[in-house]
Amino acid sequence: MGFACEDDARRVLAILPKRFAKYGLTIHPDKTRLVSFERPSRPPRRPTEKCRESPGAFDLLGFTHFWSYSLKGSPVVKRRTSRSRFSRGLRSLKEWFRKHRHLDIAAQHQTLCQNLTGHFAYYGITGNSVALSRFRQAAVRLWRRSLSRQRRDGAIAWNQFNQFLERHPLPPSVAIHSVCRPVASS
Structure with a gap:
């Protein structure tokens, strides 16, 4: 799940295990976590440069999602095989x-x-x-x-x-x- 506010994400992360427990399910600790996935702040030196600070790359559905830059220099989310x-x-x-x-x-x-x-x-x-x-x-x-x-x-x-x-x-x-x-x- 994606959230714009960190407070909302923390609230859902606290409630989610209780909601799952109601149906007899548990949450996998490696798969359920908070990831700061913010847009990079600095513009790239070169258009194809990857984000150096790597603000929260994560794996989902067999892909690693990460921030990079388009050929025009704007930050975009890219995916590659995990x-x-x-x-x-x-x-x-x-x-x-x-x-x-x-x-x-x-x-x-x-x-x-x-x-x-x-x-x-x-x-x-x-x-x-x-x-x-x-x-x-x-x-x-x-x-x-x-x-x-x-x-x-x-x-x-x-x-x-x-x-x-x-x-x-x-x-x-x-x-x-x-x-x-x-x-x-x-």
């Missing part, structure tokens, strides 16, 4: 490759494409393209490592693997949900 969700996604992908190394390449390719498409569908928002590209590159490295373990003559060279990727292309890391594009009405 570190914990990024590493958890790569960990699960690595585990999947370890368990399914015996599958043929077509099945591995299909599952990897589905995994990447799902990741891009959720985390593909405006301003998160760097994290999407990093996730795709890490997935490519994991797949190469997995395929290299099947070979007797060592790791696949990168030029060979890049030719392999031309025959088995992976989905591009693209921001699917854009604040600039209008939503298609159905």
Whole structure:
């Protein structure tokens, strides 16, 4: 919940556990806290500079929300993939490759494409393209490592693997949900 006045936020934070207890619920202490998320006070030296004082970055729904500056120099709230969700996604992908190394390449390719498409569908928002590209590159490295373990003559060279990727292309890391594009009405 967001509040303009700190007093209102403190009042709700005091009442919330009692309200939850009425229904037999409890509040998780790590997920329920006060965060000062004020607009930065000083103008940036460069338009793309991030806020140095970082007034209260927080994680919510798999994204880290933080203050930064737009290209025109005005402060804006930006979002990027949370570190914990990024590493958890790569960990699960690595585990999947370890368990399914015996599958043929077509099945591995299909599952990897589905995994990447799902990741891009959720985390593909405006301003998160760097994290999407990093996730795709890490997935490519994991797949190469997995395929290299099947070979007797060592790791696949990168030029060979890049030719392999031309025959088995992976989905591009693209921001699917854009604040600039209008939503298609159905």
